[in-house]
Amino acid sequence: MSRSFDAIIIGAGQAGPPLASRLTSSGMTVALIERKLFGGTCVNTGCTPTKTLIASAYAAHLARRAADFGVTLGGSVEIDMAAVKARKDAVSGTSRQNVETWLRGMERCTVYQDHARFESLREIRVGDERITAARIFINAGARAAIPDMPGLDRVNYLTNTTILELDEAPRHLVIVGGSYIGLEFAQMYRRFGSAVTIIEKGPRLIARDDEDVSDAVKDILEAEGIAVRLDADCISFAPRGTDIAAGVNCTSGAPEIVGSHVLLAVGRRPNTDDLGLDQAGVALDERGYIVVDDQLRTSVPGIWALGDCNGRGAFTHTAYNDFEIVAANLLDNDARRVSDRITAYALYIDPPLGRVGMTEAEARKAGRKIRVGTRPMTRIARAIEKGETQGFMKIVVDAETDAILGAAILGVGGDEAIHGVLGIMTAKAPSATLRRSMPIHPTVSELIPTMLGDLRP
Template sequence: MMASYDVIVIGGGPSGYVAAIKAALGGRKTALVEKEHLGGVCLNWGCIPTKSLLRNAEIVRGLSEGERFGFSVGEIKADYAAAQKRSREVSARLVRGIEYLMKKNKITVYKESARFTGAKELTLAPSGGKLAAENIIIATGSKPFALPMLDYSLDNVLDSKKALQMTRIPKSIIIIGAGAIGMEFATVFRSYGAEVHIVEMLPRVLPNEDAEVSVLVEKEFRKRGFDVHTGTRLTGAANDGKTVKAQFEKDGKPFAIEGECILAATGVRPNTEELSLKSFGIKTDRRGCIEVDADMRTSVPGVYAIGDVTGRLALAHTASAQGMRAVSHICGEPAEPLNYNNIPKCTYAVPEVASAGLTEAKAREEGYDVGAAVFPLSANGKAISYGDDTGFVKLVYDKKYGQLLGMHMAGVHVTEMIWGAVGYLGMEMTVEEMAGVVHPHPTVSEAIMEAAHMANGQPIHI
């Protein structure tokens, strides 16, 4: 027997469950299909558990620096197994919250996998049940990209999920990839005393961030004892299950690094293989990402795709925004197209990094007459009081009109401030207008206002 709905969402991650709730709130009879856990990778094996571990790591670092703040705690015994257990508890609590929201909004949840057996029909596994809907939203997310030269069957070869399942910190670890995921895991492991080797194929760490941010972060990581290699390519690895000897090449010269574990943090690929998309004309690109328009519509009418499967920004908040956009189109609600340049990016390392808009290099590439203003946190009262004044706020702007083009920050609490940049960019504010926005004192956010004053040629506190 075929069960029919107005909207079916395949996947219960940040794009899928948000889309399902919005559809239900819009009066649509809605079902959600999720074969594992509601919340997807983000809540279960990504954003949330890593932030829990980073919070534990922050406390460990704070205790180890007690003398700076006038107290002594003696020998610190950090129990990583307890930290890992807490991270799982945090994830479980949030998953229970989503389960409640499904019930509250009368969304039918099928705990199975689904594949297309018609343009508007799905077959579930393992039950063999049949579902149909006028609108189907694909939100199946992504999985870590696997490096072919690594044997992932070995316990000491990790992807992000396996790393979050570890209950002890290795003595040494090699991390391949210096993007947000790699740098965050590096922060956790180093805080608990591991020897950490970071290897990035591109010329700098956090390669998608503004160059000045990358330079600062690499400098700070090196100061804290990380072994960092950029412009370096992994060529092979020997592994006896206890020690990994990884082979690399930099500037044509080979070298090796040994570690107890190796973690591949080299990006993600979409979960689209099992959906039978091509059989029903749903177009994908060479990476397997589903092609969509500004309304998240695929090549088949009534079928939408949102989140990591679209190959845009693999970020939870991007996914949720895409879900909202897709359902707005289904419900006939007007919605502004997403500007992916202005979606904020955050890295929760030490120092934290947050950005939105164009980097200085990208702005020049696009032909702007670029101005840049950098205000250091070493001149910010809250950062100094907090005991962490490393970092800066950088504004990238158009000299001709003064319009803000991008904001790039590194330092304490900057991930909590970047939303302001998104608002400024969306309103096409000028640096003169930004300088007139009164910020509370003392806060790290004042550095944004101070950078705007600098851009206007009227620096106040520097």
């Protein structure tokens, strides 16, 4: 016998719980299925734990720099990694418990903690029970991709999930992957006292960003003693006693790096391979992501896909925005679309990188006539006062329409200051609107209008 609901939500990540709240508030009965940890990637293995660790790493870094600010500390800076981990676990655990408590106390919401699998178009097996609904929302998330590299099966390795269980700093952490996840862990563990080497197959770090941004990030990391190996086109692994040897076929440098730990940070893969989606006829792309339209509907009417599993965004904020789009269309008669949103994200090294819209390279490739403004953080009073002058800001403007096409702020407060640009872009206002504003002094944001007043072809 099957139990019937108005809606079924698979996954308690960033999109699932708020959608359950909206649906139940509208009078629907909802079954929410979570097979493991409430809160999804962000709360358990993503933003919440990593940014908590980054905060501890920043405290250690600032303590080492205390003399720069006229502050004298007695003795050396010691890192208690067990305490660092306990703090991370407490912050993450509180967030997870809050999500679970919210869901379990939600009127008209039934929570199942088990694995979900489609048995037919509208029927899902969860544990020993079958449940049905006319509307099904898949919020299954993603996990670390494990590359096919020679020797990987012979060594122990870490992912962004398992590294969070360490209660001591690795002697030498070798990170495979020079993008956002890898770089955040690289700086974090360097500040915890580990030797760190980054191995990247490409010619530069964070390849999605402009080359000047990539170069500046590399300089920041290398200044802290992090080794960066680029153009590593043939990576392999072999045990060396209790250590791990990573073979690197690069254009320069030693052909082998021996470390105590290896972290794989080479991308993500969607959690779609064990949901029985073929039983419902839900189409996947060649990478396993669920194919969705501009309003997040799958190939099957009555089934939607939200969050990392749909390939339309890989961030907490895109997952939450997926919820907003689905709820607006379904409940508010508001035709919101994925294509309406502006790309925005941040890299949480220190200083952080805030990014919005197109890169300069993307704008040029699109054939746009552009004007570009830049300012080094060394010319920003707020950065000088805080003693954090690494990085720069850049903005790209359409020369014909005066529309802001994109911006990057690599510097102290960059992850917050970028939102002023995002707001103007969302409002579809010309750059002149922001240029004529009167920002507060002393802030990082105050130099954005100044930068716009000095645009160059």
